[in-house]
Amino acid sequence: MKPEERARKTIDTLLEQAGWLVQDFDRMNLGSSQGVAVREFSLPSGTADYLLFIDYQPVGTIEAKKAGQTLIGVEEQSAKYLTNLPEILSTERPMLPFSYETTGIETRFTNHLDPEPRSRHIFAFHQPKTLAEWLEQAPVGVPNEQNDTLRARLRRLPPLPRANLRECQVEAITNLEHSFAENRPRALIQMATGSGKTFTAVSSIYRTLQRAAPPEQPHRPGSACLHHHHSAPVLDTLWRTRT
Helix, strand or coil: CCHHHHHHHHHHHHHHHCCCEEEEHHHCCHHHCCEEEEEEEEECCEEEEEEEEECCEEEEEEEECCCCCCCCCCHHHHHCCCCCCCCCCCCCCCCCCEEEEECCCCEEEEECCCCCCCCEEECCCCCHHHHHHHHHCCCCCCCHHHCCCHHHHHCCCCCCCCCCCCHHHHHHHHHHHHHHHCCCCCCCCECCCCCCHHHHHHHHHHHHHHHCCCCCCCCCCCCCCCCCHHHHHHHHHHCCCEC
């Protein structure tokens, strides 16, 4: 088996594990599942390795590469498949919102609904229902800066209440929120011993869960949701807090 074929077999398995139904182009049946991944879909700009459909609508592409190939820069190849779709594909959006590049071992993802889309490493393909939720948060015609995706909400956090917070804690939380709003891949809170790092971390987590949650999903104190995907970028940073 060639490296490319081995990678495709692995990718098929990963998609199926995430809840996608993988089909060949000549046997395509978009009504057979909420999420359908169609192999080798011919487009005006070339052939997409996989074209992703949710509820009959095209929503994204997957560019497959053999194991060991560097994926940085491959998103430029993916981008050409996101626009100029054939008339047979019905979509109200000017471009497909999601793109993946993968070897079956390493996978990168770009959400083009974000205010400033950026390719990032992920550990698994998203489930169809997750992408469907993100589409609902970004109605057609609403600018990315004004939609309700996580990255857009992080840009609209209200001013931080300063009561019961030390000046260094205010500075730490404010700068961390600026980092999230700018979609930076990493951040670090560095505070002196005894300055209240734990209180700072908990305050930031609580505030983000309360203020950055989707309007229909408010988070309340005591809810067991710290590992929900909405809080992932916050936790990923705060658990790295150190003196």
